[in-house]
Every structure is written in C-alpha cells, then in structure tokens.
Amino acid sequence: MSAIVDRLESKEEVELAKSAQRCIISALDHSRAVSIAIVEDGIETLDGAPILKLPPKVLRMFADLLGSMAQGKAVSVIPKELxxxxxxxxxxxxxxxxxxxxxxxxxxxxxxxxxxxxxxxxxxxxxxxxxxxxxxxxxxxxxxxxxxxxxxxx
CATH class of the missing domain: 1.10.1660 (Multidrug-efflux Transporter Regulator; Chain: A; Domain 2)
Structure with a gap:
C-alpha cells in the first residue's frame, strides 16, 4: 500500500495546507496527551459520528505532509516494510x-x-x-x- 498525492494546484489549497499545518503543530506543542481529537468548535460528535482521535505521531506526520505539500512538493506515503x-x-x-x-x-x-x-x-x-x-x-x-x-x- 502506498499513496501518492500530486502537488497542490491552487493558491487556496496551499494556504489551507499551511493553515492546517500551523494548527496541528500548535496543538502538538501545547499538549502532552496520548491522543488529540480533531473537533469543530468543541462539538462532541459530528452528525452522530464519533470524533476523530489520533496519536501525536500521526498528527506530526500529517503536519510534515502538509508542510511539504504547501512548499509545492508531491508526497508519497510508503510502508517501511514494503x-x-x-x-x-x-x-x-x-x-x-x-x-x-x-x-x-x-x-x-x-x-x-x-x-x-x-x-x-x-x-x-x-x-x-x-x-x-x-x-x-x-x-x-x-x-x-x-x-x-x-x-x-x-
């Protein structure tokens, strides 16, 4: 399993990626939690679905991916054991x-x-x-x- 994401095309996508990266890094810098929940303005559920909870390592990976994409780089996620x-x-x-x-x-x-x-x-x-x-x-x-x-x- 591998996933390749091409470069972001529009300025809006680049800005959104930069903003999301800053948000994730800020959450990681201010927390020592075992998991971090991604919520919308404190809402406990979204349309009855559970909140997305992720370990900090996964969020760090997302932040790195978003940073690379915001710099105009294509990214690829490949399992180490492949x-x-x-x-x-x-x-x-x-x-x-x-x-x-x-x-x-x-x-x-x-x-x-x-x-x-x-x-x-x-x-x-x-x-x-x-x-x-x-x-x-x-x-x-x-x-x-x-x-x-x-x-x-x-």
Missing amino acids: DITTQEAAMFLNVSRPYLVRLLESGKIPYHMVGTHRRVTFEDVVKYKETRRQKAHDAMQELADQAQELEMGY
Whole structure:
C-alpha cells in the first residue's frame, strides 16, 4: 500500500495546507496527551459520528505532509516494510540495477530471495541512502574544515 498525492494546484489549497499545518503543530506543542481529537468548535460528535482521535505521531506526520505539500512538493506515503524489486530500489537510489545488485551481493544492503528474484525492504534502501548522504556530508565538512585551516578563502 502506498499513496501518492500530486502537488497542490491552487493558491487556496496551499494556504489551507499551511493553515492546517500551523494548527496541528500548535496543538502538538501545547499538549502532552496520548491522543488529540480533531473537533469543530468543541462539538462532541459530528452528525452522530464519533470524533476523530489520533496519536501525536500521526498528527506530526500529517503536519510534515502538509508542510511539504504547501512548499509545492508531491508526497508519497510508503510502508517501511514494503518489499521492492531491485529495479525499484535502483531507481530510488538513482543508480543502475547492476550497481545495486553489486551492493546487495557485497552485503551493503540486505536482501532476500522470492523464488529466483531479489527483494529489498524499502526501509533498508532508505537507510542506505541516508548513510550515503551522511558520509558525503561528513566528507564535504572535512574538506571545508581543511580549506579553513589552510586559509584558502572559502
């Protein structure tokens, strides 16, 4: 199960998303509750239906999604445990499938077999991408530090 939501089209939708994000963040900042109810002006039920109660983690996710959408980004919600093909993983990492297979076989990304096909969990691919991003950031920081020490002017 995954859900993809395209960019918001109108200015009104963008403003509504920004407003909703601010409202959710404000509710989260002022509460330590186990669940937060979304109500309309203190109404206990809406047309006899129960009030929507959500845990703070879910509301935080909604706030993050709304913030991204308000910035004009398309969003996608994918379960971490989702098994994906090597081609899908390669596309996500922006590498070739043969290169990804080498990463799998070298043990840098865990995988399992489904029949004769390799599968990886989306979570493992995201972890690898984050690790790679962090290493690149650290290397750039080290170069910047060396440039400062050598007074290279940037």
